[in-house]
Amino acid sequence: MTNKIFIFLFFLCLIFPINIVAQSFTSPSYQIQWGNFNMTGGKKTSATFILTDSVGQNTPGKFTNTGFVIKSGFQYAYDLYQPFSFKIDNLDLDFGHLVPQVGSTQTNIITITTPSSHGYDILSSENHPLLTSNFSTTIPDTTCDNGTCNQSTSAVWTDSTKYGFGFNAIGINSSGVVTDIGTSNFFIDDTYYRQFANLQASETPQVFMSETKPVKDHSAKITYKINISPYQSSGFYQNSINFIAIPKY
Amino acid sequence: MSIFDLTISPSQIEFILKPGITITQAYEITNNSNQEISLNTEVLPFLPQGNNGSVVYANLSQNPNILFSLNNSDLALGQPFTIAGHTKKQIVLKIKTSANTSLSDYYSTFFVYQNQNLSNNESTFAQANGKIGSHILLSVANQENPKALGQIEKFSITPKIKDIFFTPINFSAQVQNQTNYFFKTSGQITITKDNKTIKELKLDSQNVLANYYRRLICQDQNICTISPPLWPGKYIATLSFDSNLNIKSTSVSFFVLPISPLLFLILTVGIIFILKRSRKYW
Numbered sequence: 329m330t331n332k333i334f335i336f337l338f339f340l341c342l343i344f345p346i347n348i349v350a351q352s353f354t355s356p357s358y359q360i361q362w363g364n365f366n367m368t369g370g371k372k373t374s375a376t377f378i379l380t381d382s383v384g385q386n387t388p389g390k391f392t393n394t395g396f397v398i399k400s401g402f403q404y405a406y407d408l409y410q411p412f413s414f415k416i417d418n419l420d421l422d423f424g425h426l427v428p429q430v431g432s433t434q435t436n437i438i439t440i441t442t443p444s445s446h447g448y449d450i451l452s453s454e455n456h457p458l459l460t461s462n463f464s465t466t467i468p469d470t471t472c473d474n475g476t477c478n479q480s481t482s483a484v485w486t487d488s489t490k491y492g493f494g495f496n497a498i499g500i501n502s503s504g505v506v507t508d509i510g511t512s513n514f515f516i517d518d519t520y521y522r523q524f525a526n527l528q529a530s531e532t533p534q535v536f537m538s539e540t541k542p543v544k545d546h547s548a549k550i551t552y553k554i555n556i557s558p559y560q561s562s563g564f565y566q567n568s569i570n571f572i573a574i575p576k577y
Numbered sequence: 578m579s580i581f582d583l584t585i586s587p588s589q590i591e592f593i594l595k596p597g598i599t600i601t602q603a604y605e606i607t608n609n610s611n612q613e614i615s616l617n618t619e620v621l622p623f624l625p626q627g628n629n630g631s632v633v634y635a636n637l638s639q640n641p642n643i644l645f646s647l648n649n650s651d652l653a654l655g656q657p658f659t660i661a662g663h664t665k666k667q668i669v670l671k672i673k674t675s676a677n678t679s680l681s682d683y684y685s686t687f688f689v690y691q692n693q694n695l696s697n698n699e700s701t702f703a704q705a706n707g708k709i710g711s712h713i714l715l716s717v718a719n720q721e722n723p724k725a726l727g728q729i730e731k732f733s734i735t736p737k738i739k740d741i742f743f744t745p746i747n748f749s750a751q752v753q754n755q756t757n758y759f760f761k762t763s764g765q766i767t768i769t770k771d772n773k774t775i776k777e778l779k780l781d782s783q784n785v786l787a788n789y790y791r792r793l794i795c796q797d798q799n800i801c802t803i804s805p806p807l808w809p810g811k812y813i814a815t816l817s818f819d820s821n822l823n824i825k826s827t828s829v830s831f832f833v834l835p836i837s838p839l840l841f842l843i844l845t846v847g848i849i850f851i852l853k854r855s856r857k858y859w
Binding site: 411412413414415416417418419420421422423424425426432434436442443445446447449454455458530532533535538540541552554564565566567568569570571572573574575576577 | 578579580581582583584585586587588589605607609610625629630631632633634635636684686688690691693699700701702703704705706707708709710711712714781782783784786794799
């Protein structure tokens with residue numbers, strides 16, 4: 329009897345096949361056979377309902393094990409599911425040929441947008457001071473007019489006989505007008521400069537722009553300045569500047 | 578001219594999990610520029626710094642009981658990859674805790690950063706690079722809701738005596754977390770006069786990390802503040818938290834006096850008096 333039912337079901341399946349829809353991705357070099365497709369998650373609302381969901385994640389939601397409860401799944405984090413954006417409008421800072429005792433400057437603009445309920449910090453560092461390609465000579469980081477600025481303290485740097493490399497950051501609005509928003513605690517005005525934290529000397533990246541409230545498209549103009557002495561060895565000096573954007577936790 | 582323009586989502590993740598559990602988290606990285614960008618990934622532990630949610634990366638070593646890796650079939654943590662202009666890439670971070678992980682909080686940041694590419698230009702050149710991070714707050718616990726416990730470290734009002742008009746009254750508060758697990762602030766500052774509530778300022782929901790402190794801010798405000806005019810008298814401001822946080826409430830008082838009307842009155846009387854006296858002499 330059982331065999332008859334089995335044979336009947338087998339032929340039924342052959343006559344009326346059912347399409348099974350599955351997800352897979354292939355290319356000449358790989359095939360994905362596991363699934364963790366995060367399609368959506370979070371809070372949906374209308375005038376009449378509120379729904380929280382997780383679609384596409386492995387083992388979403390609460391699960392229990394030997395009497396304990398663990399939270400996982402991204403619906404628990406829906407308040408945080410908002411993007412964090414950071415932009416640097418020009419990465420190539422070409423100072424060309426330097427003239428002794430004439431400050432050479434370059435500028436670029438950084439822009440940040442943070443999620444709701446989060447502020448941000450932007451930190452800066454350099455891989456090393458400006459250095460010739462044969463690693464023989466450096467342009468030292470500036471100590472400003474009175475020798476008081478470093479990677480965490482700004483000071484006035486307008487004296488053409490004070491040499492080095494440093495930067496200033498000033499908050500601006502979308503029209504380029506100075507607002508000082510985000511930077512006022514770090515640079516009083518555009519005559520103030522500081523060093524980049526030197527990673528080669530084990531200095532830690534330093535915050536130079538920060539706000540405690542959520543922001544949208546807040547910008548700052550960064551001015552990089554090099555001033556060399558008449559005795560500075562000629563050559564092409566280069567380094568790498570790092571800007572790190574992180575949200576407030 | 579090359580550009581760095583990235584978006585990372587989510588900007589922060591928070592998990593409570595048992596030791597020995599593995600979880601995955603998908604991040605969406607969007608290249609908002611029209612240029613292809615070469616990127617890399619890393620996870621760095623951080624320590625809280627200051628009282629407003631800042632962090633410091635002081636060459637800390639990662640806890641060996643918590644392993645981070647990528648679940649992408651074509652990508653490992655620390656392996657360079659590219660994203661074409663105006664496209665997105667999903668990166669799935671796998672967090673594996675060993676059964677020996679101590680019951681505590683662990684804080685890290687998942688970074689996506691630009692590969693350094695120094696120019697060969699025949700000029701003096703600084704190459705800027707961008708890096709964007711998303712925090713990971715991990716609580717390794719044996720219960721779903723670890724018990725919170727804290728205390729108010731500071732609750733002050735400036736000025737303590739003020740005029741009924743002009744400058745606002747600012748409230749400054751800081752709370753200390755006395756446990757090994759972070760909690761979110763939830764509460765209010767209630768301002769009363771003659772046992773009647775004048776105003777209630779809701780606290781913004783902020784993370785206070787384990788055994789650390791945080792300055793409180795109010796919803797939609799950077800500083801908790803109330804604006805004049807206020808009736809003269811003695812006011813009491815009470816900072817209280819939701820009962821599940823186990824933080825004792827604290828009250829402080831301040832006085833509002835009719836200083837400017839009194840000064841105006843004195844000034845007016847004085848002017849009238851001087852005018853009257855001067856008339857006598859004329």
